[in-house]
Amino acid sequence: MxxxxxxxxxxxxxxxxxxxxxxxxxxxxxxxxxxxxxxxxxxxxxxxxxxxxxxxxxxxxxxxxxxxxxxxxxxxxxxxxxxxxxxxxxxxxxxxxxxxxxxxxxxxxxxxxxxSNNVPLLATNLTGAALPASWVTSTNTAVVVEAVKVCAEITRNIVVRLYEANGGSADTTVNLGFTITQVRECNGLEDPGAVVPRTGNSFQTSFKPFQVRSFLVTF
Structure with a gap:
């Protein structure tokens, strides 16, 4: 180089x-x-x-x-x-x-x-959870949506895990492409924590450098 x-x-x-x-x-x-x-x-x-x-x-x-x-x-x-x-x-x-x-x-x-992997997005048969083109997105490119999964213990909840990738502080808006009723922060064991304010199907959050945060989204 x-x-x-x-x-x-x-x-x-x-x-x-x-x-x-x-x-x-x-x-x-x-x-x-x-x-x-x-x-x-x-x-x-x-x-x-x-x-x-x-x-x-x-x-x-x-x-x-x-x-x-x-x-x-x-x-x-x-x-x-x-x-x-x-x-x-x-x-x-x-x-x-x-x-x-x-x-x-x-x-x-x-x-x-x-x-290389050509991984498709597969539609789910859960009621009210059809996958649109943009299912979960972050408005800040420094904040990566690393994982989206079904909550193991709580029905009609998915876990959205994000992290700050660039080594700096970051604010972002997380947009969800389906109707949600509540957002709560959770830990790695998916135990629900404080309710996160939301606007429609979006919510805002902040990250420290390399911070990992997970949220329980009720739909």
């Missing part, structure tokens, strides 16, 4: 981490491979390049060279492990400014959900 940087940025669940691209210590030398989820980015002040993958989780960045680990192929206990045809999807995304300004997270989700 035509980029000068001392650190590379790696996507992880609900955020990202930075790791050095140089070798100054034995700790740096041990980071010959760094785990990441959907992407790795190398950027300087005015531009950068992101490598996006759909299912590769090992990366290597030294100076301005970026490598992706494609296969492990161990010889034990299975001597034939990974010896077959593989289809590997990736994208190279040059961008101006920071990876936050380039909406790299959004592009990574697009490749993972809409391109």
């Amino acid at each position: 035509d980029v000068l940087t001392r650190e590379a940025t790696y996507d992880i669940q609900y955020g990202y981490v930075k790791r050095p691209t140089h070798i100054n210590t034995s700790w740096d030398m041990a980071k010959y491979e760094v785990c990441g989820h959907k992407w790795v980015d190398v950027s300087q002040a005015d531009k950068g390049v992101t490598i996006i993958t759909d299912c590769k989780y090992g990366f290597h960045a030294r100076d301005n060279v970026v490598q992706v680990s494609l296969l492990k192929s161990p010889k034990n206990p299975d001597g034939n492990c990974d010896i077959h045809k593989h289809f590997i999807y990736y994208a190279v995304l040059p961008h101006e400014g920071t990876f936050q300004e380039a909406e790299v997270n959004r592009r990574a989700y697009e490749l993972n959900l809409l391109a």
Whole structure:
């Protein structure tokens, strides 16, 4: 890459981490491979390049060279492990400014959900819960709708889980494409908490850097 940087940025669940691209210590030398989820980015002040993958989780960045680990192929206990045809999807995304300004997270989700995996949205048979084109959306691109699921214990409730992805404070409006009657914040066990004010089928919320918040939506 035509980029000068001392650190590379790696996507992880609900955020990202930075790791050095140089070798100054034995700790740096041990980071010959760094785990990441959907992407790795190398950027300087005015531009950068992101490598996006759909299912590769090992990366290597030294100076301005970026490598992706494609296969492990161990010889034990299975001597034939990974010896077959593989289809590997990736994208190279040059961008101006920071990876936050380039909406790299959004592009990574697009490749993972809409391109290589071709995952369709399936309609549900729950009364009053037909899926429109925009089911749950966030008006702030820094706030990602990470999961939407049926509540395990409370009927006619879904859980909407969001997180702040860019490492800053963020305000957003969450719009739901169906009629709702109540919104409550909940914890990871889906225990209902305080009622969240709403306007029609929307509600507003704020996030600290990398904060994860979940909401119970009654329909």
